[in-house]
Amino acid sequence: MLLLLYLSGGLFLGWSLGANDASNIFGTAVSTRMVKFRTAAIIAGIFLILGAVISGAGTSHTLGKLGSITMIAGAFMVALSAALTVFWMTKLSLPVSTSQAIVGAIIGWNLFAGMAIDYHTLSRIALTWVISPILAAVFAWLLYLMVNQLYRVVNIHLFRLDAYTRIGLILVGAFGAYSLGANNIANVVGVFVPVVPFTDISLLGITFNSAQQLFLLGSMAVAVGIFTYSKRVMLMVGKGVVKLNPQTALIVVLAQSLVLFLFASRGLEAWLSAQGLPTIPLVPLSSSQVVIGAVLGIGYAHGGKGIQYKALLKVASGWVSTPIIAAIITFLALFFLQNVFGQQVY
Amino acid sequence: MALFKKTKKLELKMDEFLDTVSESGIIFREGIKHYLNRKVDRFENQIEKIRHLESRADRLRHSIEEQLYTETLIPESRGDVLALLETTDDVINQAKATLLEFSVETPMIPVAFHEELLHLTDHVVNAVDEMTKAIRAFLKDPKAVRNYTHKVYHYESEADRAAEHLKRSIFSNLDLQLSEKIHLRYFALHIDTIADRAEDVADRLGIYTIKRSI
Numbered sequence: 001m002l003l004l005l006y007l008s009g010g011l012f013l014g015w016s017l018g019a020n021d022a023s024n025i026f027g028t029a030v031s032t033r034m035v036k037f038r039t040a041a042i043i044a045g046i047f048l049i050l051g052a053v054i055s056g057a058g059t060s061h062t063l064g065k066l067g068s069i070t071m072i073a074g075a076f077m078v079a080l081s082a083a084l085t086v087f088w089m090t091k092l093s094l095p096v097s098t099s100q101a102i103v104g105a106i107i108g109w110n111l112f113a114g115m116a117i118d119y120h121t122l123s124r125i126a127l128t129w130v131i132s133p134i135l136a137a138v139f140a141w142l143l144y145l146m147v148n149q150l151y152r153v154v155n156i157h158l159f160r161l162d163a164y165t166r167i168g169l170i171l172v173g174a175f176g177a178y179s180l181g182a183n184n185i186a187n188v189v190g191v192f193v194p195v196v197p198f199t200d201i202s203l204l205g206i207t208f209n210s211a212q213q214l215f216l217l218g219s220m221a222v223a224v225g226i227f228t229y230s231k232r233v234m235l236m237v238g239k240g241v242v243k244l245n246p247q248t249a250l251i252v253v254l255a256q257s258l259v260l261f262l263f264a265s266r267g268l269e270a271w272l273s274a275q276g277l278p279t280i281p282l283v284p285l286s287s288s289q290v291v292i293g294a295v296l297g298i299g300y301a302h303g304g305k306g307i308q309y310k311a312l313l314k315v316a317s318g319w320v321s322t323p324i325i326a327a328i329i330t331f332l333a334l335f336f337l338q339n340v341f342g343q344q345v346y
Numbered sequence: 347m348a349l350f351k352k353t354k355k356l357e358l359k360m361d362e363f364l365d366t367v368s369e370s371g372i373i374f375r376e377g378i379k380h381y382l383n384r385k386v387d388r389f390e391n392q393i394e395k396i397r398h399l400e401s402r403a404d405r406l407r408h409s410i411e412e413q414l415y416t417e418t419l420i421p422e423s424r425g426d427v428l429a430l431l432e433t434t435d436d437v438i439n440q441a442k443a444t445l446l447e448f449s450v451e452t453p454m455i456p457v458a459f460h461e462e463l464l465h466l467t468d469h470v471v472n473a474v475d476e477m478t479k480a481i482r483a484f485l486k487d488p489k490a491v492r493n494y495t496h497k498v499y500h501y502e503s504e505a506d507r508a509a510e511h512l513k514r515s516i517f518s519n520l521d522l523q524l525s526e527k528i529h530l531r532y533f534a535l536h537i538d539t540i541a542d543r544a545e546d547v548a549d550r551l552g553i554y555t556i557k558r559s560i
Contacts (some may be wrong), residue, residue: 157486
């Protein structure tokens with residue numbers, strides 16, 4: 001019971017991730033009524049859990065390198081502080097991401113515990129945040145050109161295109177949910193990996209280690225967030241600044257999913273390493289910022305008209321402000337937990 | 347898959363609707379010819395045919411509309427397709443109404459105007475024909491829409507010119523009473539209106555095609 005109480009910080013973060021970020025995958029599909037919310041939520045929930053349990057370890061490992069939290073009370077406060085940062089900044093309509101909040105929170109723990117900050121890992125993480133929206137823009141731009149070329153060659157009846165688009169939105173949505181789970185589960189429960197007292201469980205011949213059990217728990221919280229709160233966020237996507245049609249949304253979601261997958265796949269990392277090629281750092285990203293990059297890519301493919309460069313500034317400001325705010329909140333919260341409640345946090 | 351079955355069914359209905367519109371143009375032309383040749387039975391037969399086509403087009407339109415809404419198909423372009431169906435239906439309605447007016451009012455048309463009237467009818471029917479091709483292109487090959495809409499505009503302006511020419515001929519004729527002239531002008535106007543309706547459809551198609559490009 002006490003363990004669950006400690007985990008609640010991360011689970012709350014997971015709930016808010018599900019409530020907000022599922023709209024990056026199924027927002028347009030649901031708001032344009034191409035896919036029913038129920039269908040979207042079930043697919044997103046299942047594939048997000050699969051992605052988290054099967055491929056969530058890579059980004060968790062990177063966060064572990066940034067700061068391996070030694071006490072469960074400390075992990076609780078780090079996760080809760082990140083969640084509070086996200087909650088507070090969202091309320092103030094400031095650009096925020098759970099990935100940047102958790103990294104800031106870990107740094108806050110490092111500072112409080114007097115641990116040395118691994119600047120090499122931190123700089124790799126920061127660089128990835130900058131690169132990921134750019135990469136998404138490039139992917140979206142290329143996919144857009146390819147799809148447009150395909151349109152020119154193949155004549156698809158309007159009604160049949162509707163059917164293909166629906167199927168595409170569901171398949172790409174499933175891939176997107178898998179990638180989001182793989183990439184972002186570290187934000188939710190990654191800090192608990194070194195401290196959680198789970199033992200390995202064997203089920204149907206498959207062994208689930210303690211990290212995977214933790215990822216399962218965290219991703220279930222994300223799935224609850226999707227089912228309970230993401231519908232209104234998804235419907236807002238349709239009324240938002242960037243209104244995409246279902247075909248363009250398909251490209252944006254695919255570009256986003258590819259980027260999230262690239263920065264979470266251990267298999268790809270191993271393959272690149274085996275080929276003697278430079279590996280891609282496994283870093284939790286902000287799916288919202290990746291989506292902004294993909295939408296900008298489509299904007300460029302359209303000739304660059306109507307691109308709001310203010311959106312880029314907002315993204316860039318989030319890279320700096322979120323970790324700093326999260327670090328300060330975490331530092332203060334750890335001080336409070338240690339000195340008022342007498343808990344050992346490191 | 348059930349989704350593809352549904353869309354296939356809808357495609358077939360849409361094709362049938364456009365066939366009906368296109369056929370109504372041919373029937374209209376035949377009807378005018380029979381009227382001018384005073385073949386009353388054949389003319390009345392054409393009226394029956396166009397009545398039948400018009401009610402079939404209505405049934406198909408309602409069925410397509412119902413399917414689009416109940417099965418939430420093409421939610422993004424559903425409004426456009428429905429508006430397109432309704433505007434296209436106006437063309438067939440106008441053709442039927444005009445033939446009926448011939449039947450009810452039996453205007454006396456001197457032989458001197460026959461050729462010009464047939465000329466006007468030809469342009470109108472060509473405009474309707476190109477309009478149906480443009481709609482088919484919109485559904486299957488949006489790049490080709492312009493090829494057909496520009497022909498609709500061409501035949502519509504030819505029809506305007508032919509109607510104006512016919513009206514000038516009517517009003518410069520010294521053998522006709524003013525009442526007869528006004529009566530004939532009314533028929534020239536109504537035939538020409540069919541091409542105007544086809545032009546309305548082409549206007550909509552121009553916008554919808556831009557919207558359809560991703």
